[in-house]
Amino acid sequence: MRSGTEPDGADAGTPDRATARPSGRDRPDATDRPAGPEWSGTGPGTGDTTPARPGGPAWNGWEPGAAPALSAPARRVLARLLGATEDTPSVPVSEVRLPASALPADTRRRLVELLGAEHVRTDRAARLAHAGGRSYLDLVRLRAGDASAAPDAVLTPAADQLQAVLATCVDTDTAVVPYGGGTSVVGGVSGAHRGGHAALVALDLSRLDRLVALDETAQTATFGAGMRGPDVERALAHRGYTLGHFPQSYRYSTVGGWVATRSAGQASTGYGRIDELVHAVRCVTPTGELVLGRGPASAAGPDLLGLAVGSEGTLGVLTEATLAVRRIPPHRRYEGWSLPDLRAGLDALRELAQRLGPGLAPDVCRLSDADETRSTFLLSGSLSTRLARGYLAARGRHPGCLAIFGWEGSRTRSPSGTERPPGCCARTAAYRSVPPPAGPGCTAGSPRRTCATRCSTTGCWWRRWRRRPTSVRCRRCTRGSGAACATRWAG
Helix, strand or coil, rough: CCCCCCCCCCCCCCCCCCCCCCHHHHHHHHCCCCHHHHHHHCCCCCCCCCCCCCCCCCCCCCCCCCCCCCCHHHHHHHHHHHHHCCCCCCCHHHEEEECCCCCHHHHHHHHHHCCCHHHECCEEEHHHHCCCCHHHHHHHHHCCCCCCCCEEECCCCCCCHHHHHHHHHHHHCCCEEEECCCCCCCCCCCCCCCCCCCCEEEEEEEEECCCCEEEECEEEEECCCCEHHHHHHHHHHHHCCCCCCCCCCCCCCEEHHHHCCCCCCCCHHHHCCCCEEEEEEEEEEEEEEEEEEECCCCCCCCCCCHHHHHCCCCEEEEEEEECEECCCCCCEEEEEEEEECHHHHHHHHHHHHHHCCCCCCCEEEEEHHHHHHHHHHHHCCCCCHHHHHHHHHHHCCCCCEEEEEEEECCCCCCCCCCHCCCCCEECHHCCCCCCCCCCCCCCCCCCCCCCCCCCCCCCCCCCHHHHHHHCHHHHHHHHCCCCCCCCECCC
């Protein structure tokens, strides 16, 4: 099977755990929506802004809703730094180039017998909605009207139908791409490379979107693999719990995608990466089902659970995952600090992690380099940001490196006077004790300009960090001001 699902998402804001979008059970089925340009796209010339998949992003990858207007200062900044002076709207959905489905009639007939016609879709709207992930290359390609990587069909099976579907696909030489939220930034859900197979289908797991069980004694919860981040937090919040996993793709990515890609998120410093939260998974293959991780720990040989976590959909389709959860923290405290430069910032993160240790170190550590800090200040028109710029300028920071620290838990765990960041930090007045943002992954509406940022996740030892910043920058972006390519560090 082809690999697919969500990326590990870089960090963004921490969401309000108690609010989220309706789950799949509360939304109309995708087949109830009309096909065609009236609902498949966003941006100028594409008609209505309703997403192609209920609760998901529009077909061309951007947030449903009206495109936000850039302020005049922001336009001047972009023109000066990047040379972006003209609007570049997405092509109308009616002009998108979509090849004809190559799914053989006999294969379609067999799949319809298994799933029903409403769950075997070869129409233009369904295929276009699954035509790629959310990498920069995907978004540029889709906005240019190229949907050549679209699957030949979109299947939406129930959990008990998956094995039969996979067996049928093997028998008919049909490649399968597991599809969660479609937020892959590494080509995981692209159908561009078919490997000589007769056809390729997207296996959409949106029907596997429920909280299966919550064990309050063990503090674990079992989720369907197709459950999205906001639905996870809403379901847990009703019982007073949180998963605490917030990748940048949080609004659209799914539990199965997180596990399949070893996802990390905004609060992983405190709550742990997804691989640290997984207790068990169910994985369906063409020949049977694997149930891995039956207990909290084992000393019996190789850990087969670790084989499934991070498998990228290549070994089977994840249908359920049992994850560790926690009580919703009664208190949260977020602070913004400015550091002289990136070296001082990384040294401060290291000192926090090593001096305070688990339980006292911040749950959220986010450090932006000077370029990202400058861009953040310049492109934001809020009063608090202007105050922060003025405050930092008065203290000789132009602009310095912005760090956000967040503690979640009891008040006794919140930072005391002896648990502050090191002396090289200067607190920014506008960010003191700020509440967490509404949620990560808040992609702006369909942009009218070809300026974009892309986050990726990596890791290295403290002693090697000095070589890391230049190694992740693109040569084109580092010419001139370098403001187009910024590095974010998570402690």
